[in-house]
Amino acid sequence: xxxxxxxxxxxxxxxxxxxxxxxxxxxxxxxxxxxxxxxxxxxxxxxxxxxxxxxxxxxxxxxxxxxxxxxxxxxxxxxxxxxxxxxxxxxxxxxxxxxxxxxxxxxxxxxxxxxxxxxxxxxxxxxxxxxxxxxxxxxxxxxxxxxxxxxxxxxxxxxxxxxxxxxxxxxxxxxxxxxxxxxxxxxxxxxxxxxxxxxxxxxxxxxxxxxxxxxxxxxxxxxxxxxxxxxxxxxxxxxxxxxxxxxxxxxxxxxxxxxxxxxxxxxxxxxxxxxxxxxxxxxxxxxxx
Amino acid sequence: xxxxxxxxxxxxxxxxxxxxxxxxxxxxxxxxxxxxxxxxxxxxxxxxxxxxxxxxxxxxxxxxxxxxxxxxxxxxxxxxxxxxxxxxxxxxxxxxxxxxxxxxxxxxxxxxxxxxxxxxxxxxxxxxxxxxxxxxxxxxxxxxxxxxxxxxxxxxxxxxxxxxxxxxxxxxxxxxxxxxxxxxxxxxxxxxxxxxxxxxxxxxxxxxxxxxxxxxxxxxxxxxxxxxxxxxxxxxxxxxxxxxxxxxxxxxxxxxxxxxx
Ligand SMILES: Nc1ncnc2c1ncn2[C@@H]1O[C@H](COP(=O)(O)OP(=O)(O)OP(=O)(O)O)[C@@H](O)[C@H]1O
Ligand SMILES: [Mg+2]
Numbered sequence: 001x002x003x004x005x006x007x008x009x010x011x012x013x014x015x016x017x018x019x020x021x022x023x024x025x026x027x028x029x030x031x032x033x034x035x036x037x038x039x040x041x042x043x044x045x046x047x048x049x050x051x052x053x054x055x056x057x058x059x060x061x062x063x064x065x066x067x068x069x070x071x072x073x074x075x076x077x078x079x080x081x082x083x084x085x086x087x088x089x090x091x092x093x094x095x096x097x098x099x100x101x102x103x104x105x106x107x108x109x110x111x112x113x114x115x116x117x118x119x120x121x122x123x124x125x126x127x128x129x130x131x132x133x134x135x136x137x138x139x140x141x142x143x144x145x146x147x148x149x150x151x152x153x154x155x156x157x158x159x160x161x162x163x164x165x166x167x168x169x170x171x172x173x174x175x176x177x178x179x180x181x182x183x184x185x186x187x188x189x190x191x192x193x194x195x196x197x198x199x200x201x202x203x204x205x206x207x208x209x210x211x212x213x214x215x216x217x218x219x220x221x222x223x224x225x226x227x228x229x230x231x232x233x234x235x236x237x238x239x240x241x242x243x244x245x246x247x248x249x250x251x252x253x254x255x256x257x258x259x260x261x262x263x264x265x266x267x268x269x270x271x272x273x274x275x276x277x278x279x280x281x282x283x284x285x286x287x288x289x
Numbered sequence: 290x291x292x293x294x295x296x297x298x299x300x301x302x303x304x305x306x307x308x309x310x311x312x313x314x315x316x317x318x319x320x321x322x323x324x325x326x327x328x329x330x331x332x333x334x335x336x337x338x339x340x341x342x343x344x345x346x347x348x349x350x351x352x353x354x355x356x357x358x359x360x361x362x363x364x365x366x367x368x369x370x371x372x373x374x375x376x377x378x379x380x381x382x383x384x385x386x387x388x389x390x391x392x393x394x395x396x397x398x399x400x401x402x403x404x405x406x407x408x409x410x411x412x413x414x415x416x417x418x419x420x421x422x423x424x425x426x427x428x429x430x431x432x433x434x435x436x437x438x439x440x441x442x443x444x445x446x447x448x449x450x451x452x453x454x455x456x457x458x459x460x461x462x463x464x465x466x467x468x469x470x471x472x473x474x475x476x477x478x479x480x481x482x483x484x485x486x487x488x489x490x491x492x493x494x495x496x497x498x499x500x501x502x503x504x505x506x507x508x509x510x511x512x513x514x515x516x517x518x519x520x521x522x523x524x525x526x527x528x529x530x531x532x533x534x535x536x537x538x539x540x541x542x543x544x545x546x547x548x549x550x
Contacts, residue, residue: 015353017300056472076476077479079471080476083471088472090469090472095469096469097469098470098495100498108473109474112473113474158473159473
């Protein structure tokens with residue numbers, strides 16, 4: 001089920017002096033099985049876009065169609081079903097966690113789906129493992145007394161327990177240590193590869209996005225200003241620069257060399273290849289530094 | 290669910306009304322409210338209506354924001370009006386099967402409806418154009434003389450200020466939890482009454498818990514910054530009456546005198 005977004009507009013606090021156009025005539029198509037990274041400066045409308053996709057916000061103009069069905073035409077009951085298919089992890093875990101104990105928090109979704117207790121418990125255990133929280137240790141603990149990183153992981157587990165077809169993640173790596181970031185990205189990759197989950201991840205870290213995503217969308221001022229495969233990312237280097245998004249060090253080297261006419265084609269997800277190309281060219285002495 | 294409930298919401302704008310001293314506005318609003326109670330159901334009320342419409346226009350806040358205040362009370366107003374229509378004895382004007390509508394009933398219902406609506410609009414007028422801060426400041430100042438009778442004026446103002454700030458927080462919190470639950474397939478419209486009550490409970494409990502937590506945080510934050518009550522505490526914005534405040538109150542007072550006597 002592809003997601004098609006057409007000329008979407010969303011305005012916060014319309015009709016007051018604080019009026020803010022957060023999404024401005026945005027069109028986008030997300031295909032089944034894609035794994036997409038969204039970048040953009042703060043306030044460019046990334047979180048708003050995700051909330052619109054999940055029908056938590058209602059657009060002022062434009063359409064969102066999921067599998068050919070318009071969100072605006074759906075009844076409450078259909079929307080509830082849809083939201084189980086399109087799982088969304090909020091930007092701030094505090095926004096998402098509301099139950100007293102961890103087990104209840106994660107089981108909330110599966111129970112809403114009508115799963116029986118045995119099945120729900122299985123989901124809880126499985127999704128806690130996926131985010132690196134040992135269910136035996138954490139199941140009974142209070143959600144209020146978790147550290148920031150633990151809360152973040154709990155919030156993700158709550159959504160994974162729905163086993164959605166689409167997974168929307170709003171800066172899921174923020175506030176996690178290096179090890180947990182790697183674990184999370186590995187798990188997301190696995191969900192994508194094994195279960196065929198379509199993943200949309202917002203992040204400020206180009207490394208994380210390059211690590212995981214095949215397609216990169218850059219947002220500015222509420223619309224898409226670049227939409228490339230991660231292999232072609234360097235073609236958008238200028239836009240990235242304008243928005244103040246730093247390239248990764250290896251990309252930066254290649255970008256600088258290419259501006260001097262080296263013409264290195266590279267897949268940013270495979271920096272070793274770039275290294276090889278550069279040494280080859282240097283060995284042939286065909287280019288000046 | 291909660292987003293259309295907007296209690297005590299302040300809308301900043303550049304207008305004559307916004308620029309007035311909050312104390313003047315509070316006094317003016319109370320004068321008008323008294324007048325609305327006292328006015329006969331005659332030209333008096335009509336002129337008051339016009340006066341209030343002018344004030345609303347002067348405030349330069351979207352009219353819609355005013356009507357939002359009426360919405361929660363609309364049902365009560367209408368029901369009371371129907372009861373008055375139905376039960377007031379007097380000269381019969383119309384008669385359906387066995388419902389008698391009397392002239393007195395019509396007058397009583399209209400009079401109540403209009404007065405109640407105006408009162409709500411006036412309260413709204415005050416809160417839309419005065420920030421909660423300015424409002425509590427003004428209340429504190431107006432009640433200051435009572436301090437000599439041992440009345441805890443500063444504490445009262447602080448309580449008022451904090452509650453005013455907590456009400457919107459409360460609704461935001463409810464909205465947040467509703468969203469978080471919707472995201473995980475909650476559907477409040479579905480199920481038996483018992484199931485629905487259970488679902489409601491899952492919203493209400495966390496709200497209370499989180500609000501208490503917030504209150505605790507606020508208390509700590511205030512203590513951390515050395516708050517210890519009204520004694521010796523200076524104020525940032527010292528309220529001052531300008532000529533426009535005197536003119537506003539003067540003009541309003543004269544108009545009201547003319548209308549009422
Ligand atoms: N509830 C709200 N009321 C008013 N304005 C809002 C609200 N939420 C967001 N905005 C504004 O809308 C714009 C887009 O916000 P959004 O949260 O989508 O940005 P973002 O791209 O996710 O930023 P970040 O990277 O900081 O998370 C911002 O300018 C923000 O100030
Ligand atoms: Mg955001």
